[in-house]
Amino acid sequence: MPAYVVAEVEVQDPVAYEEYKVLAAASIAQYGGRYLARGGEVAALESEPAPKRIAILEFPTLERARQWFASPEYTRARGIRLRTASARLYAVAGVE
Numbered sequence: 001m002p003a004y005v006v007a008e009v010e011v012q013d014p015v016a017y018e019e020y021k022v023l024a025a026a027s028i029a030q031y032g033g034r035y036l037a038r039g040g041e042v043a044a045l046e047s048e049p050a051p052k053r054i055a056i057l058e059f060p061t062l063e064r065a066r067q068w069f070a071s072p073e074y075t076r077a078r079g080i081r082l083r084t085a086s087a088r089l090y091a092v093a094g095v096e
Contacts, residue, residue: 002094003062004036005069008051013084020084023077031068033059058094065091 011017028034037056044050059065068074069091081087 001061001096003059003065003091004094005033005055005057005059005065005089005091007055007057007087007089009053009055009081009085009087010051011053011085016080017084020077020080023080024074027068027071027073027077028057030073031059031071032064033057033068062091062093 025035034057035055036058037054039053039055042050042052042054057065059068069089
């Protein structure tokens with residue numbers, strides 16, 4: 001069953017964040033994931049303010065999403081994200 005990672009992100013250092021985007025994308029693909037949404041326009045429907053940036057990732061399973069998050073490849077990217085942005089990430093199992 002697929003699983004989804006939802007990230008709400010506010011970038012403080014857009015120049016340095018570019019390196020995160022490259023490393024994160026490579027690590028996501030390596031663990032069988034893909035972007036469903038990445039930094040597009042956000043419209044608040046029930047809450048204000050809307051998050052600055054949203055990313056939605058799809059992985060084959062929740063376990064694979066957890067493996068990606070704990071992986072050495074993403075750990076390197078995550079270090080950059082922690083220095084350049086604030087974020088909240090959630091993993092949720094999909095429905096069949």
